[in-house]
Amino acid sequence: MSMSAETLLDERSLSKLRWRCRRGLLENDLFIERFFERHGDRLTEDLGAAMTRLMELADNDLLDLLLARREPEGELDDLQIHRLLHLLREPPDRQNSP
Template identity: 55%
Template structure:
């Protein structure tokens, strides 16, 4: 059941649960759903719900890599979802991107 994809009703409830009071968080969460909503599982939804229990400031600190998850939420599932939520690091090579040619 944990790897089962969430249905449309559960997805709608999850999106509602993820609404935040801080625009920066909302923008990153919206991008997350645009990229990943079709593949979200029950496991992802549970991890995302744990992240949504955080205050807006604590969540933003995690999303912007200012800090890492504390022991209370530091699980493989939370780290996976956090990686999906975080913006890419500037200048980092993304898998699948072509490397510049040497001249």
């Protein structure tokens, strides 16, 4: 594992990433906001870079990935993108149960 895989994003980088992740589709925003609420405080540089790559997609293409209608292909078919999608796809908590 590379050193950056262990390095957490600093507060400024996290803030920039959150701004970059603002989307045009509410559905995408809901997935992304839930992700940041759950994982933002321990987001690594590698996952942050993967998120940046996902944000380059068109809204409908991103939604297809988030809803698992399709899986990453080509340059997006790598371990960090798959790890990130796994975290993004986590179902919402049911009344904060364990």
